[in-house]
Amino acid sequence: MSLSEVFIILAKAVILMLSVSLVVLVLTYAERKALARIQQRMGPTRVGFKGILQPVADSLKLITKEDILPTWADRGVYWLAPIAVFVPAFLMWVTIPVTRQIVVENLDLGLFYITAVSVLSVLGLLMAGWGSASKWAVMGGLRAAGQLISYEIPFIMAILGVAMLAQSLDLTEIVAQQHSVSFALVQPLGLFIFLTSALAELGRTPFDIHHAESEVIGGPFVEYSGAHWSIFFLAEYMNTFTIAVLTVLLFLGGWSWPTMPFEGFLHATLSLIWLLIKTSAVLWLIFWIRGTYPRLRIDQLMAFGWKLLVPLSFLNIVITAIVLFYGLPLWVLTCLSGILLVGAVCIIRLNSSSSMERDTVRLVSAKDVRSKAKFSPLETSGGAE
Amino acid sequence: MQIHETENETDGSIDLMINMGPQHPSTHGVFRLVIWVDGERIIKSEPHIGYLHRGSEKICESEHYSQIVTLFDRMDYVGNLNSELAFCLATEKIMDVCVPERAEYIRVILCELNRVASHMLFYGVYGLDAGAMTPILYAFREREKIQNLFESVTGARMMHNYIRIGGVKENLPRDFQQRLHEVLEHLKRGIEECDALISKNEMFLARTKGVGAISGADAIDFGVTGPALRASGVVEDIRVTDPYSIYDRFDFNIPVGTYGDCWDRFYVRVEEMRESVKIIEQAARDLPEGDISAAVRRIVRPPKGEVFVRTESPRGDLAVFLVSDGTDTPYRVKVRAPSFANLQALEQMLQGAYLADAVLILGSIDLIMGEVDR
Amino acid sequence: MIGDIIGFIGGLAVTLKSTWREPVTAEYPESDKRLNLEERYMGFPALTWDGDVEEPYCTGCMVCIRECPTQCMTAEMKDNPLYPEESRRRKIVDTFEINLGRCIICGICVDVCSFDAIEMSHEHELSKYERNGNRVDLQSLISMGRSYQQKVGWEPKNPGKNRGTPQVEENSQSAINDAEVTDSRSGEPMEGDECPDL
Ligand code: SF4
Ligand code: SF4
Numbered sequence: 001m002s003l004s005e006v007f008i009i010l011a012k013a014v015i016l017m018l019s020v021s022l023v024v025l026v027l028t029y030a031e032r033k034a035l036a037r038i039q040q041r042m043g044p045t046r047v048g049f050k051g052i053l054q055p056v057a058d059s060l061k062l063i064t065k066e067d068i069l070p071t072w073a074d075r076g077v078y079w080l081a082p083i084a085v086f087v088p089a090f091l092m093w094v095t096i097p098v099t100r101q102i103v104v105e106n107l108d109l110g111l112f113y114i115t116a117v118s119v120l121s122v123l124g125l126l127m128a129g130w131g132s133a134s135k136w137a138v139m140g141g142l143r144a145a146g147q148l149i150s151y152e153i154p155f156i157m158a159i160l161g162v163a164m165l166a167q168s169l170d171l172t173e174i175v176a177q178q179h180s181v182s183f184a185l186v187q188p189l190g191l192f193i194f195l196t197s198a199l200a201e202l203g204r205t206p207f208d209i210h211h212a213e214s215e216v217i218g219g220p221f222v223e224y225s226g227a228h229w230s231i232f233f234l235a236e237y238m239n240t241f242t243i244a245v246l247t248v249l250l251f252l253g254g255w256s257w258p259t260m261p262f263e264g265f266l267h268a269t270l271s272l273i274w275l276l277i278k279t280s281a282v283l284w285l286i287f288w289i290r291g292t293y294p295r296l297r298i299d300q301l302m303a304f305g306w307k308l309l310v311p312l313s314f315l316n317i318v319i320t321a322i323v324l325f326y327g328l329p330l331w332v333l334t335c336l337s338g339i340l341l342v343g344a345v346c347i348i349r350l351n352s353s354s355s356m357e358r359d360t361v362r363l364v365s366a367k368d369v370r371s372k373a374k375f376s377p378l379e380t381s382g383g384a385e
Numbered sequence: 386m387q388i389h390e391t392e393n394e395t396d397g398s399i400d401l402m403i404n405m406g407p408q409h410p411s412t413h414g415v416f417r418l419v420i421w422v423d424g425e426r427i428i429k430s431e432p433h434i435g436y437l438h439r440g441s442e443k444i445c446e447s448e449h450y451s452q453i454v455t456l457f458d459r460m461d462y463v464g465n466l467n468s469e470l471a472f473c474l475a476t477e478k479i480m481d482v483c484v485p486e487r488a489e490y491i492r493v494i495l496c497e498l499n500r501v502a503s504h505m506l507f508y509g510v511y512g513l514d515a516g517a518m519t520p521i522l523y524a525f526r527e528r529e530k531i532q533n534l535f536e537s538v539t540g541a542r543m544m545h546n547y548i549r550i551g552g553v554k555e556n557l558p559r560d561f562q563q564r565l566h567e568v569l570e571h572l573k574r575g576i577e578e579c580d581a582l583i584s585k586n587e588m589f590l591a592r593t594k595g596v597g598a599i600s601g602a603d604a605i606d607f608g609v610t611g612p613a614l615r616a617s618g619v620v621e622d623i624r625v626t627d628p629y630s631i632y633d634r635f636d637f638n639i640p641v642g643t644y645g646d647c648w649d650r651f652y653v654r655v656e657e658m659r660e661s662v663k664i665i666e667q668a669a670r671d672l673p674e675g676d677i678s679a680a681v682r683r684i685v686r687p688p689k690g691e692v693f694v695r696t697e698s699p700r701g702d703l704a705v706f707l708v709s710d711g712t713d714t715p716y717r718v719k720v721r722a723p724s725f726a727n728l729q730a731l732e733q734m735l736q737g738a739y740l741a742d743a744v745l746i747l748g749s750i751d752l753i754m755g756e757v758d759r
Numbered sequence: 760m761i762g763d764i765i766g767f768i769g770g771l772a773v774t775l776k777s778t779w780r781e782p783v784t785a786e787y788p789e790s791d792k793r794l795n796l797e798e799r800y801m802g803f804p805a806l807t808w809d810g811d812v813e814e815p816y817c818t819g820c821m822v823c824i825r826e827c828p829t830q831c832m833t834a835e836m837k838d839n840p841l842y843p844e845e846s847r848r849r850k851i852v853d854t855f856e857i858n859l860g861r862c863i864i865c866g867i868c869v870d871v872c873s874f875d876a877i878e879m880s881h882e883h884e885l886s887k888y889e890r891n892g893n894r895v896d897l898q899s900l901i902s903m904g905r906s907y908q909q910k911v912g913w914e915p916k917n918p919g920k921n922r923g924t925p926q927v928e929e930n931s932q933s934a935i936n937d938a939e940v941t942d943s944r945s946g947e948p949m950e951g952d953e954c955p956d957l
Contacts, residue, residue, distance in 0.1 A: 038774045039522035042782045135403050139425075139740070205516065206588050214411035214514050215741045292582070292774045293767065294589045295516030297741045298425055348587055348767075358590065361616075361652040363638035363660075366625045370633070452828040455865040519774060526783050533797070540801035540879065546865045554870070558799070582773045683826075683871060 012104045016093055024237040025055040030280075031237075031287050038291035062233070065226035070133055073223070078131030082224070082231035085124030089235040091117045092242050097172050099255050099271040111169040114246070115156050118201065121235070122148040125210065128220035128232070140219020143298055144203070144210035150305045151200035151207075157313030158194035161187055161320050162250045175254035182253035186330050187320065189337040191251045192344065193313050195285075198243040200305065202236070204286060206293040209301055244282040245275070252278050312344055400428050403740075407436050411514050411744045414754030418731075418747065422740055430735045430743070432728060437758040445718040450476050450550055450685045453718065458544040460720065461756040463506055466492075466499040467698040468756075469548040472718075474629055475694040475705040476550045479687045485676040488552035489631045493668045494565070495538065495547070497661040501572060502531040503699035504654045504661075507751045508579055511651055514748035515592055517583055527575035530568045537564065550685055552678025565669055569662055576658050584652060593647035597734035597746035600645060607730040610723050611701020612653045613750055617645030623697040634671075635664045647742075650749040684713050700724050700751055722756040796881050798911065801866050803859045805880035805903035807913065812846045812923035814839070815901055816876035816915070819852035823868035823877055831861035832868070846923045852876075855900055859885055859893035875915040880907035 029044070029052065036043030044051030069078065095110040097103035107113050122145055129141015163169050165186060166177040184191045200207040211219035221232050248254055255271030262270065296304065316337065323333040400421040406412035415436035421429040441460055445453050457468040470492055477484060484492075505524040512520025532542045537558050539547035547554045558564075583589045599609070601617040614621055622639045624632040640656035642649030687709040695704040701723025710716040727750045734746045786792040796802075807816045819836025832855070839851035868877050880903050885893050895903070907913065915921045 035518070036782070037778045039519050040526060040777050040780055040783045041522065042784055042786070045786060135401060139403075205518075208516065209741075212516055212741070214516060214744050217410060288771065288774060291519050292770045293517060294512065294583060294586065294592060296588055297592055297739055299739065300591055358585070360643040360649050361640050361656055362643075363656065364620050364641050366622075366635070366637050366639060369620060369622075369625045369639065448828060449826070452826070452865075452867065455828050455863060455867070458865075459863075523777075529783070536800055537797040538799070540797070540799040540866065541864065544863065544865070546867070554866075555799070578773055578777075582770050586770050587767050 016104055020093060020238055023241050024234055027237045027241055028055045034284060034287040035291050059230060062230035063227050067226040067228055070223050072133035074131045074133065077127045081124050081128035081131055082228045084127055085121050086231050086235040088117045088120035089238045096245060098275055099268045100172060101268055106172055109169050110171045111159055111163055115159060119152055125220045132223035134223050136216045137220050137222050140210050140216040144220060147200060147210055147301060150302060151197040154193050154309040154313040155197040155201055157317060158190050158197065161190040161316045164320050164324060171249055175249055175256050178253040179256045182251060184251040186333050187337050189312065189316050189341045192341055193309055193316060194251065195247060197309060202239050202243055205290040206295045207301060208295055209298050212295055240286065244279045247282045248275060248278040308344065308347060312340065315340055405743065412747065413752050416752065416754050420743060425740045427735050427738050427740060427743060430732055432731055434757050437754045441759045442718055442720060445715060447714055449713050451683060454549065455546050458546060459755060460759055461698060461753050462543060463753055464499055464503045464699040465543060465545055466495050466548060467696065467703065470496055471694060471696040471703045471705045473548050473550050474696060475692050475707040476687060478694055479690055479692040479707055479709055480685060482551050482679050482681060484552055484679055486673045487675040488677045490668050490672045491553050491557060492548055493630060494665050497665045498531050500699045501658045501661045502528045504658045507654055511748045512583055514744045515589055520579065520583055523579050523582060527572055530571050534564055534568050549678065551681035556677050562669060569665060572662055580655055584655060590648060593651060593745060596647045596742045597738060597749060598644050598646040599730055599734050603733060604645060604730060608726040609730050610726060612657060613650050613727050615640060616642035616649035616653045618643055623695050623702055627695055629696055635667045637663045647745050647749040686711060686713050698723055700753065701727060720759060722759060724752045724756045728752060728757055800881050801864050801879035802881045802883040803862055803864065803885065804857060804868055804877050805882065805907055806855060806900040807876055807878055807904045807908060808901055809923045812841060814841060814846060814923060815852055816874050816921060817852040817855065818848055818850045818874055822871050826867050826871045828865060828867060829861045829863055831858040847925050848923055852897065855897040857895055857900060859895055860891060875917060875921045878904060878907060880904060881910060
């Protein structure tokens, strides 16, 4: 490898780093504004025009804050943990294309590489939990390990479905395959599984169990402050963006559905914009879900993952395989997938009310209670008839 | 790394002791819950209270009756008007004062509004406990309207000192009826919206159904009162079963749960908001003209004796036991705080729950630590 | 509706709906965007100023001081130099101090004052860096009171009795003194109900 090649790779890495950081800044602002809209608030308004510089102010604040090391912390592990979370989040971007041309290094096994790297962040969370020497952090770290590893399976299976459809693991190729119809239409179930398990991977509502503020007080991050905490933060938002982009690339047709006109530079720009629009739609969905849903409990999360998502993801692969093997038209797969998706929603709906009926609160009229001269409180049927 | 453990007697494994609170974000004030967990499951729990103890009951013994009202404001600082009412009722009973009609109606309207505001706070905080961040902001959006109305009537948003011995402090402002109407219309919509947001959400149901259940008989044994008791299927609402003030004139329903689990406790309160709105509408319709306060001296000296008054505060049976020795300060004021009594059932409810449930169970009791510790 | 049957879709509908509504929050410190205070709003207590005779209404009678539940006030009275030619107040307040850090804004002092001399102003933003930075003296209390009076167009509740200007023929009671304490609510004189001296 010649010196100039090394230099080019380094330059690419720096550009990538800068653009991803910029994206994270925009993302934090966007999330705060989106949540504010949902909750009828204004969100940041102070710093810069309409608060647009708020993320900058936040990051400055975080960097200048004191870095606290708990007395009993396992120093090495404690300081390394943020890096161990950040590096995989960053490494994923090596092979994610944003247009046909703009990609650091297009790998033939791109998807494989992404799934392999994304698993690594569990280690960082576990390290953070252990290194902090706090019970809450340990608990959060363990939760994170359980959650992330379980949801890795449906995540990979959903990706596998796409890979089967596209007959390739190369992301550019996968996008190119969707020029006529996006895979979301072919595999709605796959999209559902992918998004759900991706939310769990990200640890976002309703799966933000490992850093639930009201339960484990921030989980693995509870002891972190200042710059180190901001690295976790950076990694989290980076992952969010990654997942959104991946969703667009894998299921929503990336830049090629519908195909942008023109060639060359103009095409690249239009593709990029088109991709970003789609990505922001996915991001809005993620924020919207965050603004609406409560979180699940850890055992329910596991049950949901293992009992519903894993079987579904296998079914997804099976139906894809059947359709591909017998060369059936793709709409058959759409139908099958859609039926399974509706079935999944029904299962969720029934599951929440199978053990107990939904409406258990009844109204007893005060008149009835008053008319009974001697009312014994334990006579629970009072006035119900 | 050091972790303090205790040996589990049964199987020799190690249980982790965790301090939830007093700085835990979801303990609703300074409350400490020591729990021993086996993984995520709670083996044993031990509530510690007293972090907010201000000795209110003792201070009452050295304050004039009219000054004590301000102390009651600060006991249940979310249902202030209901607390004020409890003390004023006790003093009026011991002095045998007849409160004018209009004052009674004003009290009922404001107390019920206060109940809605308090339940709204509960609703929002409960959403937060469950991990949803929007309910609290919707709840505050609604609560804000009520607070504004309070501000226009009492001059304060929280510590009103408005209900006085013998009546209320000031007459209602001129545009009160119209503003009240607006607030109620807004509230009705708001309550429906809040209800639709999470009450029927499958994840929320999964989190709360069957969690922290307590049977009616157990609840009575523990002295649980208020919405928490009604959620267990016991029809007991002091406004109906042992009416005070003029509550016997209104027509409303008592929401009653079935299993006494977190969802029942949650939804009983949501229903109660609707019922409170009904009461307010009736009271505002019938609001008579007239005096707003009986002629009571500023420094009251009730005759010797003792009195016990029960009221239904948003959290339950708020009772005041007042002993007067004929001087201008009471001899003893004992407050039976509903939060305190409801808290006693916590250990039972936490039996075998998950760590994440502990937050929800604690939230569903709707503690106000100012009232628990007094 | 589908939202009633499948709750997690209903919730999404609620949040989506409110996304299009106007924000309900206000931008607090900016003067034109903050919420309005109600007329009855109780801020910290302040002393009122009698513009006719250029002196405070307060006579330093100490009733409010005795009645304050947190005992956060002190006052001293003196003979009024303007009495009787320019003012009907025989006594006038000399020093008055409230530790607003201890005040619980209960309004009792306003209720008990029978000279309309103290009012709950609309002042509520008194954050200070010092622990006792909110011990305010007569001067600042009066300036708080004057700005409040100007803001709401304050009039004494009992002008016949409490105005300082000498009106000989109207009022048989020629001097306001500190001996008589009336119940502010019922307006009756209160015999035998004096507070015990502290
Ligand atoms: S009661 Fe009124 S006149 Fe007397 S000292 Fe207090 S403020 Fe002044
Ligand atoms: S408002 Fe209450 S606490 Fe404040 S000075 Fe007046 S009487 Fe004292």
